[in-house]
Amino acid sequence: MTADPARTAHHGLTHRPCASHRSAAPAADREEPELNRDATPRRYLMCAPTHFRVTYSINPWMDPSKPVDLPLAQTQWEDLRDRYRSLGHTVELLTPRPDLPDMVFAANGATVIDGRVLGALFAYRERFEEAGAHRDWFRENGFAEVHEPEHVNEGEGDFAVTASYLLAGRGFRSSPLSHMEAQEFFGTPVIGLDLVDPRYYHLDTALCVLDAAADEIMYYPDAFSAGSRAVLRRLFPDALLAREADAAAFGLNSVSDGRHVLLPQGATGLLDPLRDRGFEPIPMDLGELLKGGGSVKCCTQELRG
Numbered sequence: 001m002t003a004d005p006a007r008t009a010h011h012g013l014t015h016r017p018c019a020s021h022r023s024a025a026p027a028a029d030r031e032e033p034e035l036n037r038d039a040t041p042r043r044y045l046m047c048a049p050t051h052f053r054v055t056y057s058i059n060p061w062m063d064p065s066k067p068v069d070l071p072l073a074q075t076q077w078e079d080l081r082d083r084y085r086s087l088g089h090t091v092e093l094l095t096p097r098p099d100l101p102d103m104v105f106a107a108n109g110a111t112v113i114d115g116r117v118l119g120a121l122f123a124y125r126e127r128f129e130e131a132g133a134h135r136d137w138f139r140e141n142g143f144a145e146v147h148e149p150e151h152v153n154e155g156e157g158d159f160a161v162t163a164s165y166l167l168a169g170r171g172f173r174s175s176p177l178s179h180m181e182a183q184e185f186f187g188t189p190v191i192g193l194d195l196v197d198p199r200y201y202h203l204d205t206a207l208c209v210l211d212a213a214a215d216e217i218m219y220y221p222d223a224f225s226a227g228s229r230a231v232l233r234r235l236f237p238d239a240l241l242a243r244e245a246d247a248a249a250f251g252l253n254s255v256s257d258g259r260h261v262l263l264p265q266g267a268t269g270l271l272d273p274l275r276d277r278g279f280e281p282i283p284m285d286l287g288e289l290l291k292g293g294g295s296v297k298c299c300t301q302e303l304r305g
């Protein structure tokens, strides 16, 4: 495989001191990173895992032979919801449906920018009806413009919003045609990114927006084609690059409010790099939801504007 210069030159992290360098310093000399980031209040849409189960497999993480501990899934999900609220964010709730076991992954149901809603069209029959439940929720909750899409897109699973771009994944779920549809609808330049590893089947398993206003992201380079990696390097030269172990722990499936980064607890290698940039990482245990192939971000749809 061709070496990726951004990755090899910095031990997996671009333009920041490596975590292991910091911890090697004597305690007295160690500089504590400054927390210089501002959180902005967010509004999120979530759906309780009341009917969550793994009875089919539509991604490599789902194994129907592994039982889900539903009470534990519920507790983990409530911890996430309560954490958002304790940080000052608003959490809206979508009513779970017994026939839609993946509905807890609310990020996939739509993409909202400036109060305008681009609905989802799911790739798999098993999730098809979630899209209508989302659209109904938006209509009932005062969102005037709700677009029913023509092309397959799995909401924020494959769309990530920064100030300058709508980053759009393709390869496993969302159709490239949905990228043009989103660009037309939102009037935001879409950057299409090819996902090449089935474990990272949605963009939000491989890339996370840390500070939308500053176009600051983190991502796992190997989840993308060579051309898409080049595009990401060009547009985001200061991005935090995640290592394999943290990507495999779903570390890119995180949610940032500009200061706090709620991330799956197994992604320990991201903690120091995030702190070095002035973020406050908050590890969350969503182990039961991981059995469905999702974590923090998958459970969280952001209602922008």
Ligand SMILES: CN(C)C(=N)NCCC[C@H](N)C(=O)O
Residues within 6 Å of the ligand: 058, 059, 062, 102, 105, 107, 108, 127, 156, 157, 202, 204, 205, 253, 292, 293, 294, 295, 297, 298, 299
């Ligand atoms: C962002 N990710 C990864 C998500 N936003 N969603 C998780 C979807 C999981 C579901 N079983 C599926 O395979 O569709």
